[in-house]
Amino acid sequence: MAAPKNSFYARAVALRGLLCCRWRLLLLICAIGAAAAGFATARSGDANGLQSRLLTVQPSRFRITRECSGLIEPVTTSVVQSGCHWTVSILSLVPEGTEVQAGDVVCVLDSSEIQEFLRSREISLIRANAAVTASLKSEELQRTAAERRLSDAQFALQSAEMDLQQYVHGTHPKQVDKLDRDLQLAETQKQSAEDEYAFTRRMWMTGVANRSEVDAAGMALTNRSVQAGRLAGQKELLQKFTDPRTRRRLEYNVDHLKLNLARTDLANSLAETRYRMISLSDQRRLDIYERYARTARESIEACTLRAPRAGRVTHANSWYNRSRGVRTIEEGRSVYYSQAIFEIPDEHELKISFGLDETLVARAVPGMTVDVKLPGFEQSPVRAAVKSISNFPKQRWTNGVEIREYMVEALLYPTDEQRAQLHPQQDATVEITLTDDPQALVVPKDAVVRRNGRPCVLVPSADQSELLPLAVTPGEVHDGEVMILEGLTAGMQIVRHADVN
Structure with missing residues (x-):
């Protein structure tokens, strides 16, 4: 009886072990199924959430404008x-x-004061005219008298020079020649008287001639000797004293008349200068009065x-x-x-002047188009084109902040209907387009993040299981949008609001 009991017990133990294994396997299968179901549900939820966060990039218009206050003015104005x-x-x-x-x-x-001034200046003008006429006459008389004095001085000098030449080359040589001839004749007569006296004395000694004849011959010899001596003395006096004195006197007279001619010429020049200065002074006074009168007449005409x-x-x-x-x-x-x-x-050609901030002036170039909005007609802007940009900025202060603006002038090209709305000195608003790209790739500003120091956007992987960074080159930023220059193509999907983490 013991053996059967043992076998039954063994079979019960084996059956219990088998049931435990089956139960465990069933629990494992249920757990695996539940896990698979939860994973599938989570994956489906993540896929649906990612799709809601994605943005398909499409070309769109990206436009940046600035509005400035301006003043309408005519291009040409007759002032x-x-x-x-x-x-x-x-x-x-x-x-x-x-x-x-x-x-x-x-x-x-009002020209009444100018007319009174003109009447007083006309009297002064008449007096100045009379003074100029009198000074010109006095200058002419002085010039005539100066010419006469100069002519007299020149004549006196020429006469003195001629007297000197006459004495040196005429009078003195003739005097010397006459004295030489007279002295030679006197010497000849003296020699004849000596011979006559010697002959008479021999005749007296021989008794042919008497004493009175000898005395007469001696007296004639004495007279001839005295005459010869007197002529020799005259010649010596002429050569040693008379001739040098006469030469010196005539030369001094010539030198004195030369100086007198120079003094006369200088005195005439001084007198001419003095009278000329008087004439110029009177003429200058007349010119001043004439200018005053002419200015007054022109001013009277300019009063209309x-x-x-x-x-x-x-x-x-x-x-x-x-x-x-x-x-x-x-x-x-x-x-x-x-x-x-x-x-x-000239209201047919108008322009508008406005100030552009120094940070934006580099984008404005001559020829670019701007829109001008008139008060009350904002829906129909007037087309204008930039004509010129100032070279230097204009400073102004707003709430304690310095603002530097460059003045821009733009020519207006209105239609016939708009022309009736334009008036000089009219205020208007200028809308200037800084950037306008009708086929730009624009993404939200929050879609661009920085990874490793470079701007990028997040794009989903092929199976949308993860987000991958894509490097891009951003451009202008306006109203929360960024224009992408490089890195994106149309149709790509990116995350709208990327998180750097």
Whole structure:
């Protein structure tokens, strides 16, 4: 009986072990199924959440604009200034906005003070004319007297020179020659008297001649000797004293007359200069008075200002003063020389001037198109083209912040309907397009993140099991959008709001 009990027990133990194994296997299969079901459910949920976060990139228009306040002005304006050299008041002035034709009287200035000044200057002008005439006559008389004095001095010098030449080459040689001849004759007569005296003395010694004849012959010899000695003395006196003295006197007279000629010429020059200075002074005074009178006449004519062209009259009141209620151009106001009185703009060609921030001026180039929006007509902007950009910025302060702007001028090209809405000195808003790309690839700003220092976007993998970074080159940013220059193509999907983590 023991054996059967043992076998039954063994079979019960084996059966229990088998049931435990089957149960465990069943539990393992259930766990595996539950895990597989949970994984499939999670994967399906993740796929649905990723699709909601993806954005398909498509070409769209990317446009950046800036609006600036501007002032409409005419391209060409005929500015009429005061040509009156006096500060005068305005007697009459046509109202602003009046249509005038070329040559019409627009403004009349008060010229009463100028006319009184002109009358007083005309009297001075007559006196100055008389003074100039008198000084010219005096100068002419002085010139005639100077010529006469100079001619007399020249004649005296020439006469003295001729007297010197006459004495040196004529009078003195003749005197010497006459004395030589007389002395030679006297010597000959003396020799004859000596011979006669010797002969008479021999005859007296022989008794042929008497004593009185000898004495007479001796007296004749003495006379001839005295005459010869007197002539020799005259010659010596002439050569040693008379001739040098006469030469010196004549030469001194010539030198003195030369100096007198130089003094006369100098005195004439000084007198001519003095009279010339008087004439020039009077002429200068006359020119000044004539200029005064001419300026007064021109100023009187300039007191009547006419329109240089047909158009609408605009008073030359500055915008700064006009905005504060101050008008410098109106009847009764005083105006100075060269002050602008009124303007007549050419309303057929208009421009708009506006300031552009220094950070944006590099994008503005001559020829680019801008839109001008008039108050009340914002829906129909006027087309304009940039004409010029200033070379230097203009500074202004806003709330303590310095703003540097470059002044830009743009020519307006309105239609016939828009032209009636435009007026000079009209305020307008300028819309300038800085960037406009109709086929740009634009993504949200939050879609671009930086990985390893480079901008990129997140794109899903082929099985959408993970997100991969894609390097891109971003461009302009505007209103929360970024224009992608490189790295993306149309149709690609990226994450709208990428997380750097």
